[in-house]
Amino acid sequence: MRILLVEDEMNMAAALTAALSRHDIVVDHARTLEIAEEACRSGVHDAVLLDRKLPDGDGLSLIPVLRREQAGLPIIVLSALGSPDHRVAGLDHGADDYLAKPFSTDELLARLRAVMRRPAQIGESMVNVGQLRFNLTERQADVAGEPLDLTRRELLALEILVRRAGRTVPRSALEEAVYGYDDEIASNSLDAHISRLRRKLSTAGVEIHAIRGLGYLLRTAS
Amino acid sequence: MRILLVEDEMNMAAALTAALSRHDIVVDHARTLEIAEEACRSGVHDAVLLDRKLPDGDGLSLIPVLRREQAGLPIIVLSALGSPDHRVAGLDHGADDYLAKPFSTDELLARLRAVMRRPAQIGESMVNVGQLRFNLTERQADVAGEPLDLTRRELLALEILVRRAGRTVPRSALEEAVYGYDDEIASNSLDAHISRLRRKLSTAGVEIHAIRGLGYLLRTAS
DNA sequence: CGACAGACATTGCGGCTGCATTGCGCGGCG
DNA sequence: CGCCGCGCAATGCAGCCGCAATGTCTGTCG
Known part of the structure; x- marks a missing residue:
């Protein structure tokens, strides 16, 4: 010293x-x-x-x-x-x-x-995928520094997808994350949220792939 | 604080x-x-x-x-x-x-x-957002040199919003900062304070964004 | 190889929840 | 005693989200 x-x-x-x-x-x-x-x-x-x-x-x-x-x-x-x-x-x-x-x-x-x-700095766990940066502690997503304007359900879905980026997330896991256990869902509204997420992530350099019969998978755009 | x-x-x-x-x-x-x-x-x-x-x-x-x-x-x-x-x-x-x-x-x-x-010492105990300048030690807010006349509750709310400018502040965090634990709140009076804050900040070049279901977010006006 | 079925994609609509705004009255402080 | 900050409630409004209709794709079976 x-x-x-x-x-x-x-x-x-x-x-x-x-x-x-x-x-x-x-x-x-x-x-x-x-x-x-x-x-x-x-x-x-x-x-x-x-x-x-x-x-x-x-x-x-x-x-x-x-x-x-x-x-x-x-x-x-x-x-x-x-x-x-x-x-x-x-x-x-x-x-x-x-x-x-x-x-x-x-x-x-x-x-x-x-x-x-x-x-030095309290460890803020950040995950980067493509141009997408997701702050797990703040629950906030940026694309190239620009904050993404996401709704609550979109945020919840993106969070779990990002946490398991590169791996397939079972549809059931997504449903439980986005809705509660109790909140039953009787339609394809999860798909709707994924769809809107995809649009908002269009410039983020990431893709949400659907794995037919299993679930979804987030990874960098090829 | x-x-x-x-x-x-x-x-x-x-x-x-x-x-x-x-x-x-x-x-x-x-x-x-x-x-x-x-x-x-x-x-x-x-x-x-x-x-x-x-x-x-x-x-x-x-x-x-x-x-x-x-x-x-x-x-x-x-x-x-x-x-x-x-x-x-x-x-x-x-x-x-x-x-x-x-x-x-x-x-x-x-x-x-x-x-x-x-x-927050990187820089100073002074935070600038838009034309808004907030002195964390003096607990005073200026807009373009003109001191803002804020009430106690407004000040407490603005302080935490400014400290976490650009990030969403959960509604619960705001409630706890503005009121205490014990001080139960049984109405939307927080919203009322935010509303009045917005009016007083109308010329400050900042916006208090409501993130539905999550909380509030202060950032420079787009 | 064609047809069908099941799964996912996309989009518009409407209801409902949660936020915005304003006025009122109480209580504290000068 | 007057003023002001604040809690509270009523009303209006916007946007999120569930839902369903329709379109697209893929995999399977005859």
């Missing part, structure tokens, strides 16, 4: 660098806002520790700059200004955490770990 | 609920770990406030459970156990932040905002 420490007081900086180094954290040290801005441009840092009182201004003013350059880069403010008001100000300027001096090194490390843990 | 408060002390819970409600945050209250676990399963919460001393165990033990159920759900621990050691323990158990009692309500709100910014 490599962090950028923005701090003008040399004793403080040295002590922090030593403490963090003992935990195998690489520390780059910047004494001014200007140097810090320059340093962060390299994009090698995993987090920023930011002092407030700096020779060329309040550290908080750096936060919007960092956010623009390196969106998502965790920022922890370290400051002797520790009143609730000061903390609120720091957090509302966009900091991820605010730690008042003096603090324990262990707590700093823990807060660093906490802030670094941030999940 | 809707949060889950896990706290057994009723005075504390009532005070917090009142304070947060004043900032238009919907609070669901759980007195025990068991109830909390059950409540979080609904997946409607944006964050969790977690006490440590609870009738059925240490609140920290809930964190792994929440992480498994709802990865990415921000968790802030609130505890009278405020020593650095305690904080480190809390953070290393997976909490996103640790606030020692007593704390100022303003700081809690600021830390909530900080922790909520995270997922």
Whole structure:
């Protein structure tokens, strides 16, 4: 892990660098806002520790700059200004955490770990078939980025077809997915839904094949 | 915004609920770990406030459970156990932040905002859709610089629609965001709010689309 | 090889469900 | 005491969906 420490007081900086180094954290040290801005441009840092009182201004003013350059880069403010008001100000300027001096090194490390843990992206299960992209969690279908306007029954049918793309889906399975168990169906309305689905998928590069006597099968257009 | 408060002390819970409600945050209250676990399963919460001393165990033990159920759900621990050691323990158990009692309500709100910014932090806590600009931290909506005059319910509805712009928001999710669990709704008043929202957004270049049988969808006007 | 039957495709229609809109009255807050 | 937000209900409306009629295709049997 490599962090950028923005701090003008040399004793403080040295002590922090030593403490963090003992935990195998690489520390780059910047004494001014200007140097810090320059340093962060390299994009090698995993987090920023930011002092407030700096020779060329309040550290908080750096936060919007960092956010623009390196969106998502965790920022922890370290400051002797520790009143609730000061903390609120720091957090509302966009900091991820605010730690008042003096603090324990262990707590700093823990807060660093906490802030670094941030999940990259909650796994959204997406299925791609041809130009068709189906988001299983959101229950939404796109064709080349354009959202498809599907009705509820069409969505339910497409979902199960997509989940088993390339394999034949028995007609009975489709009926159970689209209607309930209870909801009896006494016509060919499932076929009707498939028909309308096909039209809406005409530009999606996929085909819904009918497997006579068995069911349907979704696959990329040949 | 809707949060889950896990706290057994009723005075504390009532005070917090009142304070947060004043900032238009919907609070669901759980007195025990068991109830909390059950409540979080609904997946409607944006964050969790977690006490440590609870009738059925240490609140920290809930964190792994929440992480498994709802990865990415921000968790802030609130505890009278405020020593650095305690904080480190809390953070290393997976909490996103640790606030020692007593704390100022303003700081809690600021830390909530900080922790909520995270997922959407790519870019800013400002969402633009069409001419509509929604400030998630300030909770304010502008159309071409002109601030929109929205009521509380309208704001809550618009917030969740904006947070998930371009994706269908289930009707149930909207109801839970705008009203609480307990607040039963026995009419189409949600529809009424949507209707009035639409009127106020008429010049915003966005549309609130109704997805029949599913919910609503906000997107730029075609 | 032709004819028929069964299965799927497509499309129009009507009913019904669920959404849109508006007005009213209550209750809370100033 | 007046205002405003909100829940509620009534009315109007649109679109989804079930249904059936008709067309197409395929596989089978005489």
